[in-house]
Amino acid sequence: MKRTIMGLVLAATVTLTLSACGSDSGSGGGSGADTIKIGLNYELSGAVATYGQASVDGIKMAVDEINAAGGVQGKQIELVIYDNKSEPAEATTLATKLMTQDNVLAVIGPATSGSFKATIPVANSNKVPVVSGSATADDVTVDANGVQEFAFRTCFNDSFQGTAMANYAAKTLDAKSAVIVKDNSSDYAKGLAEAFKSTFEDNGGQIVGEEAYVAGDTDFNAVLTRVKGLNFDVIYLPGYYQEAGLIIKAARELGIDAPVLGADGFDSPDLLNLAGEAALNDVFFTNHYSSLDQDPKVVQFIEDFKAKYGEEPNAFHALGYDTAKFVADAIERAEELTGQAVRDALASTVDFPAVTGTLSIDENHNPVKDIVVIGLKDGVQATSERI
Amino acid sequence: MSAQLEARPRGPVALLRTALLPGVLVATYLVVFFLVSIGVIGDYQQTILATICINIVLATSLNLVTGFTGQFSLGHAGFMAIGAYATGLMTMRYPSIWGLVGGLLVGAALASVVGFLIGIPTLRLRGDYLAIATLGMAEIIRVLLLNFDFSNGAAGLNGIPRLINWHILFIFAACSIVLIANFLRSVHGRNTIAVREDEIAASSIGVNALWAKTLAFVIGAFFGGIAGGLYASYFYFIKPDMFGFLKSIDILIIVVLGGLGSLSGSVISAILLALISMKLQEYAELRMVFYGLILVLIMLFRPQGLFGDGELKPAMFGYLLPWRYRYVGRSKGTTRRWPAKLDRVAPWHYQYTGKPSGITKEPPAAFDRLTSPRKRGGPKP
Numbered sequence: 001m002k003r004t005i006m007g008l009v010l011a012a013t014v015t016l017t018l019s020a021c022g023s024d025s026g027s028g029g030g031s032g033a034d035t036i037k038i039g040l041n042y043e044l045s046g047a048v049a050t051y052g053q054a055s056v057d058g059i060k061m062a063v064d065e066i067n068a069a070g071g072v073q074g075k076q077i078e079l080v081i082y083d084n085k086s087e088p089a090e091a092t093t094l095a096t097k098l099m100t101q102d103n104v105l106a107v108i109g110p111a112t113s114g115s116f117k118a119t120i121p122v123a124n125s126n127k128v129p130v131v132s133g134s135a136t137a138d139d140v141t142v143d144a145n146g147v148q149e150f151a152f153r154t155c156f157n158d159s160f161q162g163t164a165m166a167n168y169a170a171k172t173l174d175a176k177s178a179v180i181v182k183d184n185s186s187d188y189a190k191g192l193a194e195a196f197k198s199t200f201e202d203n204g205g206q207i208v209g210e211e212a213y214v215a216g217d218t219d220f221n222a223v224l225t226r227v228k229g230l231n232f233d234v235i236y237l238p239g240y241y242q243e244a245g246l247i248i249k250a251a252r253e254l255g256i257d258a259p260v261l262g263a264d265g266f267d268s269p270d271l272l273n274l275a276g277e278a279a280l281n282d283v284f285f286t287n288h289y290s291s292l293d294q295d296p297k298v299v300q301f302i303e304d305f306k307a308k309y310g311e312e313p314n315a316f317h318a319l320g321y322d323t324a325k326f327v328a329d330a331i332e333r334a335e336e337l338t339g340q341a342v343r344d345a346l347a348s349t350v351d352f353p354a355v356t357g358t359l360s361i362d363e364n365h366n367p368v369k370d371i372v373v374i375g376l377k378d379g380v381q382a383t384s385e386r387i
Numbered sequence: 388m389s390a391q392l393e394a395r396p397r398g399p400v401a402l403l404r405t406a407l408l409p410g411v412l413v414a415t416y417l418v419v420f421f422l423v424s425i426g427v428i429g430d431y432q433q434t435i436l437a438t439i440c441i442n443i444v445l446a447t448s449l450n451l452v453t454g455f456t457g458q459f460s461l462g463h464a465g466f467m468a469i470g471a472y473a474t475g476l477m478t479m480r481y482p483s484i485w486g487l488v489g490g491l492l493v494g495a496a497l498a499s500v501v502g503f504l505i506g507i508p509t510l511r512l513r514g515d516y517l518a519i520a521t522l523g524m525a526e527i528i529r530v531l532l533l534n535f536d537f538s539n540g541a542a543g544l545n546g547i548p549r550l551i552n553w554h555i556l557f558i559f560a561a562c563s564i565v566l567i568a569n570f571l572r573s574v575h576g577r578n579t580i581a582v583r584e585d586e587i588a589a590s591s592i593g594v595n596a597l598w599a600k601t602l603a604f605v606i607g608a609f610f611g612g613i614a615g616g617l618y619a620s621y622f623y624f625i626k627p628d629m630f631g632f633l634k635s636i637d638i639l640i641i642v643v644l645g646g647l648g649s650l651s652g653s654v655i656s657a658i659l660l661a662l663i664s665m666k667l668q669e670y671a672e673l674r675m676v677f678y679g680l681i682l683v684l685i686m687l688f689r690p691q692g693l694f695g696d697g698e699l700k701p702a703m704f705g706y707l708l709p710w711r712y713r714y715v716g717r718s719k720g721t722t723r724r725w726p727a728k729l730d731r732v733a734p735w736h737y738q739y740t741g742k743p744s745g746i747t748k749e750p751p752a753a754f755d756r757l758t759s760p761r762k763r764g765g766p767k768p
Contacts, residue, residue: 045675082668085675088629089622093438094668097431117545118624143546185533187541 035078036071036331038063038324039098039107041119041130046086051111051316055133056081058320059108061308066325072332084110088118095119099126106131106327106342111316113137116151123150128339129346131327133319136161136264138191141365150339152346152365154323154354158188161263161286162195164371164387165236168284169261170203172373172385175233177206181223181247183239184212192238192263200236208232217243220250227256234258240265245274252279259284267315277379288315289356290372290384301355315356322354357386408568412561419557433553437621439661440556441614444563446641446653448610451567453639454647454696455576456603457583458510459518461635465525466608468532468630469501470494470615475544475625476537482548487620495612501528502608503601510600525635532627543626544619551620559617563610568650570606579603583648644685646692651699656692 040059043052060079067076080102084091091110098104099122107123107130110116116135123130131152132140138157141148169175178200183189197207209230211223224247227235235251237244237260248260252275262285272280291302291312301321305313313321329352330345331337349361357370375383419436422428428436449463470491477490501524509520532538539545570576578599581589590596619625641660645652663681667674685693 044672083670083674088624088626089438089618090668092622092624093431093434096434097668100430114543114624114626114628118622121546121549121623137542139542139545145546185541190540 034075036073036075036337037078037080037102037104038327039095039102039104040079040081041084041091041094041098041107041109042081043086043109043111043115044081044083046084048086048112051134052083052086052109054314054316055109055111055320055323057309058133058305058313058317058322059324061305061317062321062324062328065304066328072328073334073337077328080104084115086112086115088115091115092118092122095122095130096126099123099128104128105331105337105339108133108320108323108327111135113140116140116153120148120151124148126339127343129327129343131323131346133323134316137187147364150343152361154326154356154359154367155288155319156369156371157366158191158263159195161371162192162197162238163199165192165261165263165284165286165373166196166199166203166205168286168373168385168387169234169236169259170200170205173234173259173284175205175259177208177232178234178236179209179211179227179230179232180207180236180238181211181213181227182237183215183243185214185216186239188265189238193236196236196238213239213243213247215240215243218246220247221254223247224251224254224256227251228254232258234261236261238263238265241268241271241274245271248283249275249279257282261285264288264315272379275379280376280379283376285374285376287372287374289318290374290381292374292381292384293372293386297353298355318355322356326352326354326359408565412564416557416561419553423553434621435661435665436553437556439658440553440560441618441621442638442641442657442661443560443654444610444614444617445638446645446657447563447567447650448607448614449638450642450645450647450650450653451570451579451603451610452607453642454649454653455571455583456579456600458600458604459515460521460604460607461518461632461639462505462521462523462525463607463611463638464630464632464634465521465528466498466502466611467615467618467634468525468528468625468627469498470612471619471625471630472532472538472544472615473497473612474616475547475619478548478550478620479544479546482550484550487550487616490620491613491616494616495609498612498615499605499609502605502611506601506604506608507597510597510604522632522635525630525632529627529630532630538627541627543624543629545624547619547623547625549621549623551617556617556621559613563613564650564654567606567610571650575599575602580648640682644682644692646694646696648696649692649694649698652692652694655694655699 040056042056043049044056063077063079066072071077080098082094082098084094095107095118098107105128107119107128109130109132110119111132111134113135114137116130116132117137117140119130120140127150129150129152131154133154135153136155136158138159140157141151141153169178178196180193180197182193193210200207209227209232211227213220213223220243235256235258237247239262244262244266251260259282262283264285264287266283266285267287289298291298293299301318302313305311305317305321326349327342327346330342330349333348334341334345347361347365349359352359354369357372359367359369362368370386373385373387374381377383419428423433445463445467449460452458452460452463471494473494474487474490477493478486480486481489505521505524509517509524512520533541571580578589578594579602581592581594582596582599586596589599615630641656642653644660645654645656663678667677670677
């Protein structure tokens with residue numbers, strides 16, 4: 001028995017090793033002459049799988065449209081899709097695989113900033129551009145040593161959202177004082193809070209109080225009771241929908257009816273489930289796109305998406321869709337089919353018409369684009385303003 | 388009798404036994420080197436190789452604590468985090484080989500110190516209690532890293548220079564195997580095993596159980612720190628979430644799957660799991676289902692792990708050899724020379740005396756009871 005098992009184990013090891021080597025020599029030939037390979041390195045399982053799956057759905061839809069319209073540079077786009085388990089090290093490994101073994105022309109993904117950062121050194125050394133639609137951390141495309149040559153993104157960064165919301169609060173909502181309630185365990189929330197604070201104060205506003213919670217908390221009565229004692233016009237609540245939903249609900253129950261402002265972390269149907277319809281009035285958040293937008297591009301996108309997947313697209317779907325189109329556009333404009341040429345084309349993108357707003361790439365490889373502020377009334381999106 | 392059993396074996400077989408582990412490691416290195424140089428192992432397979440090497444360091448060191456010393460620890464990711472951050476910060480400031488060496492040493496030393504400080508009070512606990520205590524320690528380390536300024540909070544360290552390649556990783560993995568194997572053969576190592584088998588009995592014959600456990604724990608923490616440093620230096624990016632509870636569980640899975648108390652088991656299962664995970668990358672939706680299924684099946688059919696608490700030995704491949712070499716290396720008495728032809732008909736005699744018998748018939752019943760207890764259920768010799 002023991003021997004049999006040992007034999008089986010050895011056999012399995014040998015088979016796996018051989019097949020690993022086999023697949024290497026098989027695809028060593030490189031990208032075919034009549035297709036252009038684009039790699040997708042996404043979180044399809046693990047902690048943030050919903051982001052990855054949504055992005056990939058959007059990308060697939062975009063690529064189907066491009067291929068149906070004749071492809072780019074006369075060639076069809078072929079996607080090579082891998083799952084990085086939401087782990088940065090796995091993302092590095094897969095970026096290496098896509099670039100050295102599958103010989104892709106560009107890689108889209110991962111969705112989260114951490115995993116995306118882990119693939120950038122691989123991109124720089126292999127001279128293959130990587131593009132993310134949803135890595136919003138401030139230091140993704142620029143680090144201490146300057147701009148990352150081969151990294152791009154199609155979403156605005158965190159501090160931009162904080163700044164935009166502060167301007168909106170001061171100018172549109174005419175707020176003079178604000179309270180910040182932030183998620184202390186997430187870098188995202190901290191960055192947003194900082195940007196909001198400095199812009200709001202520049203606009204002549206005053207931050208009268210700062211409270212913090214930690215992701216996973218469920219009881220916010222102590223925090224909100226302290227907030228209730230203060231005199232303020234708006235609450236800024238950077239964080240994710242899990243806690244934000246509960247906080248909004250508890251705040252409304254305590255009789256705090258000041259407007260609640262948030263960011264793209266609010267964009268989930270679960271916000272409504274957690275807070276309830278009655279609580280979600282006078283809630284505003286910045287987002288990449290709004291389904292209320294009357295722009296014909298957006299209307300067309302929503303219609304097509306519903307026809308294909310039978311559900312309302314969210315921001316990750318839209319960003320994935322845009323990112324794929326953005327990369328295809330750059331490949332179309334590239335002088336030759338090399339990573340370097342595609343990089344140059346990506347860097348020189350001007351006024352690309354995306355569903356999430358017309359974008360141009362600046363010298364830091366960040367997009368210059370509009371931001372949308374969505375207002376909720378009885379739990380549904382009632383207003384949307386591009387600013 | 389006992390003097391004879393304790394005597395160090397001599398001759399070619401003994402030499403083979405001593406040289407076996409280094410020989411296998413060198414041979415593996417040469418094979419991998421050859422495959423890399425002819426291009427069969429490309430950049431991608433090298434990153435898999437790196438994962439395997441790092442997991443080997445992690446699994447062998449956790450096995451020392453959990454498998455050989457019997458202390459159930461769920462805090463290995465915490466030590467890894469210390470090593471990773473020390474190396475990451477050091478190499479970002481001094482991007483040279485000296486920065487790397489300094490970072491690894493500082494990280495491993497810090498991890499050992501933390502291991503010592505945690506070990507002294509908690510190793511008095513046993514079983515589940517220790518598991519919870521070590522889990523708490525790893526969580527404290529993670530939350531501290533999340534809130535300190537120097538560690539850059541939840542965003543983690545970005546842009547750590549890659550200063551190592553698979554050669555260095557292989558050497559570290561090989562060193563951890565050899566050093567831990569040698570530690571286990573030393574008097575301290577024997578003490579830790581004695582503590583695992585029966586703490587009270589070991590104490591009663593003069594083994595300082597707390598010291599033995601703490602020593603093993605500190606050594607485990609040291610290698611955990613080294614592995615974390617290697618990880619940071621190879622994979623460019625670290626953040627506190629990567630060293631959470633699930634990372635400790637991942638390492639524990641490798642150890643349990645290979646067999647608690649089997650170094651070669653840890654090595655084989657680290658390789659096996661990395662290859663399985665690699666093959667499943669293309670099947671995103673079913674990936675964790677398959678992975679889980681494989682774990683369930685292995686645990687159902689091999690609850691003691693692939694190798695139990697034994698090691699991979701040449702004797703396990705005995706059935707692949709011609710008959711006359713099969714018993715070589717199986718027990719001490721048989722290692723002196725090749726079996727005489729006559730013993731083909733009376734291997735029982737040869738196996739237990741190490742001498743050619745000249746006997747060609749079945750052994751007398753009395754002799755058999757005394758000398759082959761394994762078959763007849765008598766006392767062990």
